[in-house]
Amino acid sequence: xxxxxxxxxxxxxxxxxxxxxxxxxxxxxxxxxxxxxxxxxxxxxxxxxxxxxxxxxxxxxxxxxxxxxxxxxxxxxxxxxxxxxxxxxxxxxxxxxxxxxxxxxxxxxxxxxxxxxxxxxxxxxxxxxxxxxxxxxxxxxxxxxxxxxxxxxxxxxxxxxxxxxxxxxxxxxxxxxxxxxxxxxxxxxxxxxxxxxxxxxxxxxxxxxxxxxxxxxxx
Numbered sequence: 001x002x003x004x005x006x007x008x009x010x011x012x013x014x015x016x017x018x019x020x021x022x023x024x025x026x027x028x029x030x031x032x033x034x035x036x037x038x039x040x041x042x043x044x045x046x047x048x049x050x051x052x053x054x055x056x057x058x059x060x061x062x063x064x065x066x067x068x069x070x071x072x073x074x075x076x077x078x079x080x081x082x083x084x085x086x087x088x089x090x091x092x093x094x095x096x097x098x099x100x101x102x103x104x105x106x107x108x109x110x111x112x113x114x115x116x117x118x119x120x121x122x123x124x125x126x127x128x129x130x131x132x133x134x135x136x137x138x139x140x141x142x143x144x145x146x147x148x149x150x151x152x153x154x155x156x157x158x159x160x161x162x163x164x165x166x167x168x169x170x171x172x173x174x175x176x177x178x179x180x181x182x183x184x185x186x187x188x189x190x191x192x193x194x195x196x197x198x199x200x201x202x203x204x205x206x207x208x209x210x211x212x213x214x215x216x217x218x219x
Contacts, residue, residue: 013036014046016036017032017046018055020032020035020036021056021066025064025065025066026062026063026065027063027065028063029043029044032047051064055067079167079168079210079213082166082167082213083164083166083167084162084163084166084167084169084170084184085163085164087201087205087209088184088198089199089200089201089202089205090200091116091183091184091199092107092112092116093115093116093117093118094116094117094118094148095119095120096120096126096147096148096149096152097147098117098147098148099143099144099145099146099147099148100133100136100137100144100147100148100150100151103115103128103148104137104143107130112181112200113129113130113180114129114180114181114202115127115128115148116197117148118197121194122196123194124155124158124160124195125152125155126148126152126153127152127158128152128153129153132151132152132153133151136151159177159182160185161183162184162186163186163198163199167201167209170201170206174201174206180202181201181202181205182200182201184197184199185197186198
């Protein structure tokens with residue numbers, strides 16, 4: 001086995017442990033240590049890493065055995081365990097009566113690609129993208145006199161996600177619907193058909209999550 005296993009880096013000793021377990025598993029930690037002329041305590045961190053990463057399974061009074069999963073499979077499983085609730089950022093919201101001019105200023109100052117529009121009662125009613133604002137700005141109308149409610153994409157034609165959704169699901173939704181971000185919502189307790197905006201997931205969020213993943217998965 002080379003110095004890399006798929007996309008996940010392993011040390012030489014960890015690769016040797018995998019070779020031993022593949023060939024002779026199930027095998028105890030003490031037996032692995034004996035074959036490598038090391039103590040069980042020395043191997044404990046390596047065995048813990050290989051088990052947590054999913055390369056090995058461990059059973060009490062049985063020992064370690066190879067899980068049979070490739071590094072890419074393990075990475076895929078890890079990606080599917082990243083949740084929206086752990087990565088969402090603060091939503092930038094405006095009200096329906098906010099002018100297009102003020103919305104443009106807000107988008108510029110907040111450096112976001114989408115604004116979420118809410119009604120006076122707080123529920124999500126629409127989404128405004130850069131494209132929407134650009135199209136409005138190309139007309140001859142007074143942008144200070146046009147409310148965003150006129151140009152926004154309205155409910156129920158808004159793609160949303162929930163805190164308990166995975167980032168993988170959110171990324172798929174953005175790709176399928178060709179949007180740059182999703183509002184993270186939860187229903188009002190007394191109004192299940194109305195949604196409160198509690199966060200946002202953007203393409204930038206997805207990129208940051210995968211960069212973070214790449215920095216930490218080096219077992």
